[in-house]
Amino acid sequence: MPKMTRRTFLQSAAVAALLYGASPSVSRADGRRNQTDSFGKGPSVLKGNEFHLTIDRTVVNFTGKPAIATTVNGMMPGPTLVWREGEEVTIHVTNRLDVSTSIHWHGIILPPEMDGVPDISFDGIAPGETFTYRFTVRQHGTYWYHSHSGFQEQTGLHGALVILPKKGETEPFEYDRDYVVSLSDWSDEKPESIYRKLKIQSDYYNFNQRTVGDFFHEVAEKGFVEAFKARKMWNEMRMSDRDLSDVTAYTYTFLMNGRNDRDDWHALFRPGEKVRLRFINQSAMTIFDVRIPGLKMRVVAADGNPVQPVDVDEFRIAVAESYDVIVEPEEGAYCLFAQSIDRSGFVGGTLCTERGVRAKRPPMDKPQPLTMADMGMGDWKSDGRMGHETMAMDHTKMKMAMTPENPWPVTPLPMRKGVGWTMTAMDPRYRLDDPGVGLRHNGRRVLTYADLRNYYCTADDPQPDREIVLHLTGNMERYIWSINGIKYADAEPLCFHYGERLRVTFVNDTMMPHPMHLHGMWSDLETGDDARLVRKHTVLVQPGAKISYRVTVDARGSWAYHCHMLYHMLGMFRKVEVV
Amino acid sequence: MKKILISTMLAASLFAEMNDDPLRATLLADRLEWQATDGDPVAWDVAAYAGYDIDKLYFYSEGSTQSDETESENELLYSRAVTPFWDLQGGLEMDTAGSERKYWGILAIQGLAPYFIDTRIRLKISDEAVGVNFDFEYEALLTQRLILTPRIEMEAYSADVPELGIGSGFSSLAMGLRLRYEIVREFAPYVGVEYVNGFGDTKKVYGMKEDARFVAGVRFWF
Ligand SMILES: [Cu+2]
Numbered sequence: 001m002p003k004m005t006r007r008t009f010l011q012s013a014a015v016a017a018l019l020y021g022a023s024p025s026v027s028r029a030d031g032r033r034n035q036t037d038s039f040g041k042g043p044s045v046l047k048g049n050e051f052h053l054t055i056d057r058t059v060v061n062f063t064g065k066p067a068i069a070t071t072v073n074g075m076m077p078g079p080t081l082v083w084r085e086g087e088e089v090t091i092h093v094t095n096r097l098d099v100s101t102s103i104h105w106h107g108i109i110l111p112p113e114m115d116g117v118p119d120i121s122f123d124g125i126a127p128g129e130t131f132t133y134r135f136t137v138r139q140h141g142t143y144w145y146h147s148h149s150g151f152q153e154q155t156g157l158h159g160a161l162v163i164l165p166k167k168g169e170t171e172p173f174e175y176d177r178d179y180v181v182s183l184s185d186w187s188d189e190k191p192e193s194i195y196r197k198l199k200i201q202s203d204y205y206n207f208n209q210r211t212v213g214d215f216f217h218e219v220a221e222k223g224f225v226e227a228f229k230a231r232k233m234w235n236e237m238r239m240s241d242r243d244l245s246d247v248t249a250y251t252y253t254f255l256m257n258g259r260n261d262r263d264d265w266h267a268l269f270r271p272g273e274k275v276r277l278r279f280i281n282q283s284a285m286t287i288f289d290v291r292i293p294g295l296k297m298r299v300v301a302a303d304g305n306p307v308q309p310v311d312v313d314e315f316r317i318a319v320a321e322s323y324d325v326i327v328e329p330e331e332g333a334y335c336l337f338a339q340s341i342d343r344s345g346f347v348g349g350t351l352c353t354e355r356g357v358r359a360k361r362p363p364m365d366k367p368q369p370l371t372m373a374d375m376g377m378g379d380w381k382s383d384g385r386m387g388h389e390t391m392a393m394d395h396t397k398m399k400m401a402m403t404p405e406n407p408w409p410v411t412p413l414p415m416r417k418g419v420g421w422t423m424t425a426m427d428p429r430y431r432l433d434d435p436g437v438g439l440r441h442n443g444r445r446v447l448t449y450a451d452l453r454n455y456y457c458t459a460d461d462p463q464p465d466r467e468i469v470l471h472l473t474g475n476m477e478r479y480i481w482s483i484n485g486i487k488y489a490d491a492e493p494l495c496f497h498y499g500e501r502l503r504v505t506f507v508n509d510t511m512m513p514h515p516m517h518l519h520g521m522w523s524d525l526e527t528g529d530d531a532r533l534v535r536k537h538t539v540l541v542q543p544g545a546k547i548s549y550r551v552t553v554d555a556r557g558s559w560a561y562h563c564h565m566l567y568h569m570l571g572m573f574r575k576v577e578v579v
Numbered sequence: 580m581k582k583i584l585i586s587t588m589l590a591a592s593l594f595a596e597m598n599d600d601p602l603r604a605t606l607l608a609d610r611l612e613w614q615a616t617d618g619d620p621v622a623w624d625v626a627a628y629a630g631y632d633i634d635k636l637y638f639y640s641e642g643s644t645q646s647d648e649t650e651s652e653n654e655l656l657y658s659r660a661v662t663p664f665w666d667l668q669g670g671l672e673m674d675t676a677g678s679e680r681k682y683w684g685i686l687a688i689q690g691l692a693p694y695f696i697d698t699r700i701r702l703k704i705s706d707e708a709v710g711v712n713f714d715f716e717y718e719a720l721l722t723q724r725l726i727l728t729p730r731i732e733m734e735a736y737s738a739d740v741p742e743l744g745i746g747s748g749f750s751s752l753a754m755g756l757r758l759r760y761e762i763v764r765e766f767a768p769y770v771g772v773e774y775v776n777g778f779g780d781t782k783k784v785y786g787m788k789e790d791a792r793f794v795a796g797v798r799f800w801f
Contacts, residue, residue, distance in 0.1 A: 192601075195601075200800075212721055213722075238691050478663070480599075
């Protein structure tokens with residue numbers, strides 16, 4: 001177990017790169033496939049059963065100005081931890097901050113007291129204290145960890161988890177090299193200051209608003225009356241179709257494995273090799289659209305769990321989600337390109353055969369405005385342009401699967417229509433085949449939830465015993481977020497019954513996408529085929545849409561349930577009691 | 580009831596470090612300008628608040644100084660969010676005109692009307708008169724940072740208020756058009772025009788004249 005010196009000052013991103021770039025080990029063509037990893041050696045990757053992590057403040061520089069990050073073993077992101085399924089891991093986390101801290105193992109099935117959520121799972125880790133996590137690892141795949149205290153996640157406290165299958169077992173796909181690709185958003189501003197600005201002026205960071213010019217453009221296109229009518233709904237609701245992201249590249253620098261675009265994170269390959277890329281969105285607030293121009297990506301796992309392979313050009317990765325893809329690059333240099341959902345910025349990295357090559361960045365896409373579908377008014381294709389025929393087919397199939405003949409009883413939950421609830425989606429639909437705003441009709445094959453099928457058969461999973469409906473609600477003007485109109489501070493815990501199979505339906509009554517994350521239990525997402533429910537820990541609920549998943553309530557105790565957008569989470573949060 | 584109270588208290592103590600609704604205070608100088616007319620007036624329109632999502636304490640001040648004579652309206656109000664877009668406000672207003680002072684009780688609604696019109700409607704009540712004040716403002720984005728703001732303010736009173744030079748009935752109208760450039764969100768210089776006119780006795784007896792003037796100033800907040 002390599003012990004870190006207590007402080008490693010990262011004087012510049014360049015130094016940082018040396019420290020935690022996934023120093024690609026020149027390969028081992030020993031023929032033993034599916035075991036090779038390239039996430040590196042040294043302090044940036046820690047393997048084994050026992051780990052010592054120290055949380056501290058460290059100077060970083062991503063923007064040209066030094067700033068203070070919250071780091072693990074002096075690194076940001078923290079070291080990649082490599083575990084093995086079936087083994088017990090022990091993690092000693094020492095807090096050298098002057099405030100309480102915590103580490104939550106995102107997506108990991110474990111006892112509630114090891115989950116790392118202050119005031120729900122444990123008391124948090126007080127300054128100067130060491131907390132020891134110990135549990136047996138019951139899964140494998142790509143996961144991550146992060147602080148659940150204050151805004152520490154935004155200031156750098158997050159890192160990747162790679163869990164290898166049990167000794168002697170393999171994953172249902174092959175590859176020659178293995179890289180973690182963590183995406184994150186860094187700001188030199190204090191998170192408290194970002195949050196305050198959003199409360200005072202919620203569009204503070206939005207520099208992609210509708211202008212008078214846009215309106216006259218529409219007038220020229222369809223005449224004044226039609227253009228005015230088209231705006232009517234938005235104007236009456238006092239909402240903007242450009243409300244794509246609360247916090248943008250105006251303050252954010254986007255990072256790939258802790259490096260900004262200029263410092264270009266590199267991954268090496270040899271022509272003909274299969275390269276596994278474990279994309280993890282470790283951002284506080286940024287949803288990324290990821291593609292590698294010139295390469296097809298075969299998506300093989302979602303949120304750590306294998307799916308039926310699907311070849312795509314591009315995928316959207318919400319905060320806290322992970323996708324494992326396999327690519328087979330030929331000679332040359334390829335850009336791993338991640339642009340933010342609002343197209344305010346991007347970060348690129350390079351996949352190449354030799355060091356020192358920088359792949360050319362493609363231009364960012366133009367931002368697309370939200371449509372009526374994103375306001376919960378009908379289908380996403382109702383903008384007049386039809387999708388591909390295959391999509392239309394998928395859609396009918398889905399409708400059938402989505403309308404169960406014997407609906408299960410719905411447990412009523414308290415709701416509060418008040419100041420914090422601006423909009424109600426009038427006709428929310430399951431839009432699983434909708435790639436989402438910004439990715440529609442872009443000519444590329446974009447992954448949607450409708451493409452995801454569990455690798456394993458789920459036909460034997462029990463049918464739901466009951467259903468709960470949770471409305472994701474908010475007031476963008478006042479920057480208030482809640483569930484069912486009730487923010488966390490005023491909410492009673494949700495009660496799940498041990499042993500039951502629960503169906504959860506989310507209705508998004510806001511114009512923002514919300515990645516909803518349930519701790520301690522899996523979310524088995526309905527994507528159109530009951531025999532292939534997709535096992536996820538974080539599910540993106542699109543604006544104005546609904547989505548359903550099933551939960552086998554097999555973990556007693558108290559758990560957190562929340563939106564993973566950091567500045568939404570404060571209100572859009574529930575405590576779950578499994579009794 | 581008791582159960583709800585206890586659970587609310589518990590929930591509030593959870594996440595002690597992550598308060599969704601922290602106390603905040605801000606001051607917005609929407610207008611701070613020089614006006615090109617006789618007496619070189621300097622005018623201001625400032626709003627400050629401290630509080631939470633639902634409850635706030637507001638201070639407003641609007642006025643001008645012209646040829647060493649200062650006129651102002653100053654309000655101190657409790658403001659409560661009552662619907663997603665509207666706040667209900669109540670408190671006290673002190674108006675000044677030179678050395679004169681006049682106090683009012685205030686009831687107001689403030690918020691964002693459909694079509695993104697910033698709206699504030701004030702009912703002013705004193706022992707002698709009742710007044711209403713309408714204030715509407717719209718922000719038209721020419722670019723992401725160049726913003727044109729038309730604004731209109733109207734006043735009417737039930738009776739003469741001689742201390743303030745106001746006649747009964749529809750008393751005054753102010754219309755402005757300002758073009759600002761947001762160097763950062765918090766700081767924007769602007770230029771514009773302002774048109775004012777008095778009606779009825781406000782014009783005839785108290786001498787408020789029709790006037791259109793060029794203005795230049797800054798808008799800032801922190
Ligand atoms: Cu959210």
